[in-house]
Structure formats: C-alpha cells, structure tokens
Amino acid sequence: MDPHRLRNLLHPDLLRKRLEHEGKPRTTLSFYRYVRLEEVEGMRHALYAEWQALGVLGRVYLAPEGINAQVSIPTDTLDRFRSALDARPEFRAVPWKIAVEDDGRSFLKLMVKVKRKIVADGLADDAFDVSNVGAHLDAETFNRKMEEGALVIDMRNNYECAIGHFEGAYLPKADTFRGAIEEVVGMLGERVRGCEGEKKRESEEVNGEWPLVNGNATNVNAQPAIKQSVTHSTTQQPEILLYCTGGIRCEKASAFLKHHGYTNVNQLHGGIIDYARQVKAQGLKSKYLGQNFVFDERLAERITDDVVGTCMQCGTPCDRISNCHEATCNMLLVQCHACAEKYADCCSPSCREIHQLPMEAQRAWRKGRNTRSTKTKAIRDPEGLRRRIREEEELIALHGTLHPELTSINRKEEASA
Numbered sequence: 001m002d003p004h005r006l007r008n009l010l011h012p013d014l015l016r017k018r019l020e021h022e023g024k025p026r027t028t029l030s031f032y033r034y035v036r037l038e039e040v041e042g043m044r045h046a047l048y049a050e051w052q053a054l055g056v057l058g059r060v061y062l063a064p065e066g067i068n069a070q071v072s073i074p075t076d077t078l079d080r081f082r083s084a085l086d087a088r089p090e091f092r093a094v095p096w097k098i099a100v101e102d103d104g105r106s107f108l109k110l111m112v113k114v115k116r117k118i119v120a121d122g123l124a125d126d127a128f129d130v131s132n133v134g135a136h137l138d139a140e141t142f143n144r145k146m147e148e149g150a151l152v153i154d155m156r157n158n159y160e161c162a163i164g165h166f167e168g169a170y171l172p173k174a175d176t177f178r179g180a181i182e183e184v185v186g187m188l189g190e191r192v193r194g195c196e197g198e199k200k201r202e203s204e205e206v207n208g209e210w211p212l213v214n215g216n217a218t219n220v221n222a223q224p225a226i227k228q229s230v231t232h233s234t235t236q237q238p239e240i241l242l243y244c245t246g247g248i249r250c251e252k253a254s255a256f257l258k259h260h261g262y263t264n265v266n267q268l269h270g271g272i273i274d275y276a277r278q279v280k281a282q283g284l285k286s287k288y289l290g291q292n293f294v295f296d297e298r299l300a301e302r303i304t305d306d307v308v309g310t311c312m313q314c315g316t317p318c319d320r321i322s323n324c325h326e327a328t329c330n331m332l333l334v335q336c337h338a339c340a341e342k343y344a345d346c347c348s349p350s351c352r353e354i355h356q357l358p359m360e361a362q363r364a365w366r367k368g369r370n371t372r373s374t375k376t377k378a379i380r381d382p383e384g385l386r387r388r389i390r391e392e393e394e395l396i397a398l399h400g401t402l403h404p405e406l407t408s409i410n411r412k413e414e415a416s417a
C-alpha cells in the first residue's frame with residue numbers, strides 16, 4: 001500500500017460532521033511506553049492501517065525510544081484494539097488510562113507521527129540515566145505522602161496548571177517541559193541551600209556539598225563535573241512527589257532529579273488521568289483540584305468542582321479555558337463567560353476587530369499571515385494582557401480601529417467588486 005495514502009486529508013468541518021453522524025459511543029484513552037522500537041517507519045504504516053480499520057482516532061507519536069498515544073476508540077472495538085496491542089511484543093500489556101469526562105469527540109482524525117522522541121523534552125538523554133526513575137505511587141499512597149508533608153511538584157506547563165493542580169503544589173512558570181524542569185532544579189537547590197544555612201548556624205559540621213551539578217541549576221544539559229550522579233546527605237532531602245497529565249513526563253523528570261542528587265523522588269503512576277479514575281473507583285478524597293488540561297478537542301476534563309484559576313482578562317475566579325477565535329492568533333487563555341462575550345471569544349480588542357469582520361475581509365486580512373494551528377501556545381502574562389487590553393480600548397475609542405491597514409484592504413475589495 002502507498003504510505004502516502006495512510007493519512008487523513010479531509011477538512012476538519014467534514015471530519016466533525018462525520019463524527020457527529022457516526023453516533024457510536026467512543027472511549028478516550030492514552031498510553032505510553034519507553035521501549036526500543038526497530039523499523040519505526042514500517043511500524044507507523046502498519047499501525048495506521050490496523051487502527052484505522054478499527055475506527056481509532058487520535059494522536060500517536062512513535063520514536064526509536066517508544067510510543068506515546070492519545071486515542072479515541074469506538075467502545076465496541078475496545079477489546080479488538082487491546083488484542084491488537086497485545087499481539088505486538090513491544091506493546092504487550094501496556095497499561096492505558098481512560099478519560100473520566102468523555103463526549104466521544106476528543107479527536108477528529110487519526111494521526112500517527114514518527115518523531116525523534118516521544119516527548120519533546122529538550123533534554124540530552126545521554127547526559128543522565130533515563131532508566132533510573134522515581135518510585136511509582138498509586139493515588140492512595142500519593143495522598144498519604146501529601147498529608148505527611150511531602151513536596152508536591154507539578155511537572156506540566158504554566159497553562160496546564162492554570163485551571164487545576166494538586167493542593168499546595170509547586171507550579172512552574174515555564175511553558176516548556178525543559179523550562180519547567182530547569183526551574184524545579186533551581187527551586188530545589190535553593191531550598192536545600194536554605195536548609196544548609198540553617199544547619200550551619202546550628203553546627204559547623206555540615207559539609208558544603210549540594211546537589212547542583214557544576215553548581216549550575218539552570219543549565220540542564222551541562223555535563224556533570226563528576227561522572228557518577230551526585231548523592232547527598234539524606235537529612236536535608238525533601239520527599240518529592242512529581243505529577244503530570246498521564247505520567248510520561250515524570251519518567252524523565254524523576255530520572256533527571258535523581259541525576260541531580262535527589263534520592264527521595266516519587267511520581268504519580270498514570271498521572272492525573274489515572275489518579276482521577278482511582279479516586280472515583282475507591283472513593284478517595286481528590287487532592288487534585290479543578291480541571292485537568294488535556295491535549296485534544298476537549299481542552300480539559302473536570303476532576304473536582306473547585307475553581308482554581310482566574311480569568312486572564314478581568315481577574316475573576318474562573319477555569320474556563322479557550323482558544324482565541326481569531327485564527328491567526330489562536331492563543332490559549334483562561335476566559336470567563338462575560339469576557340468571552342465582551343471580546344467575542346477573542347484574547348484582545350485587536351483580535352476581536354478582525355474576528356468580527358465579514359468573512360471575505362477576514363480572509364483578505366489573513367493573506368500572507370501565518371495561522372497558528374497549535375493549541376499549546378498560551379498567554380503567559382495575564383497582567384500584560386490586561387494592560388494591552390486597556391491600551392487597545394483607549395485607541396479604539398480615539399480612532400475607531402486598531403487596524404488602519406484594513407482601509408486599504410476594504411478599498412481593494414470595493415475595487416474588485
């Protein structure tokens with residue numbers, strides 16, 4: 001079969017319609033495995049053909065280091081999908097996590113991509129032992145350790161934390177995995193150095209060896225001065241609890257922290273997705289509050305009714321996440337209903353002005369501009385956004401527009417009409 005035909009070329013609106021007409025109950029699930037894969041290209045084509053026949057939709061990454069999959073499957077073919085997975089030695093018995101909130105429309109098409117790595121983490125894997133991961137904890141143990149005062153660290157990006165997180169967790173400000181792990185290593189280093197200061201005041205016996213390789217917390221890929229990973233006196237070691245969406249990012253993060261000398265590293269097995277399932281199944285108290293950001297059409301699934309975020313435009317408590325509807329912007333933001341109405345589902349008056357133009361004029365304006373298709377670019381600085389909105393509103397009041405270039409577009413339109 002021609003491999004080029006093994007992909008979807010239909011328009012998203014058509015795909016959405018097709019899915020609506022299908023009317024079959026679907027299950028959204030995710031799984032990953034670090035496993036050495038040979039012949040990744042060939043496997044990609046085989047999996048695509050096999051899974052498409054089962055009605056699988058979703059986003060799958062294959063790399064020489066393994067598989068990372070988020071998929072939606074007609075519920076009546078789940079068993080066949082399981083058998084197909086188990087028939088391949090590489091994926092036999094791979095544990096999967098089922099989404100708790102699911103309207104069956106999480107994905108519109110099937111995409112199987114060959115990548116260099118299954119998570120774009122930006123880390124140099126040969127600089128540390130990626131197999132030396134932390135202890136995997138179930139929901140109950142994770143809760144207990146939280147009660148015992150362990151340090152909880154969110155390993156996701158800022159926009160994921162903005163609508164839900166574990167109580168009292170450290171939330172990185174970075175919007176990439178590499179940025180977040182650098183920040184966490186820096187934060188831990190400061191904590192440990194803080195302990196060192198206290199201890200030194202108490203006694204002079206403490207030696208000055210601290211877990212920062214090369215004394216540099218910010219350069220993640222720096223080769224360690226000593227070849228072995230560093231170990232440190234366990235008295236100042238905080239007990240660390242890591243978590244992420246499905247557990248995959250914690251595999252790298254825990255290995256990286258261990259490489260930096262932290263010995264007491266734990267990670268939430270199956271991530272927030274499986275935590276939510278266990279909490280439900282076992283009647284535990286959810287210490288995760290709010291919504292779980294997911295990388296599909298749903299954007300988020302609700303775990304508890306708590307609202308942990310604030311509207312980025314007006315600052316009121318809110319955890320509604322949305323994309324700016326102006327197609328070339330498409331930025332993710334937390335936006336309350338009132339602001340969504342006020343700004344016509346856009347991030348700013350500037351985007352609103354374009355979005356409210358007739359379709360033809362919008363198209364003319366977009367000509368030559370790039371459309372940002374990714375859903376993982378988010379507003380990083382809500383304070384700055386609010387400032388920009390105020391300035392833009394003032395300018396609109398003065399000049400009636402934020403886009404003087406539209407005048408020439410309109411003139412061209414009229415001329416060609």
Ligand SMILES: [Zn+2]
Binds near residue numbers: 313314335336337338
């Ligand atoms: Zn608002």
Ligand SMILES: [Zn+2]
Binds near residue numbers: 329348
């Ligand atoms: Zn926008």
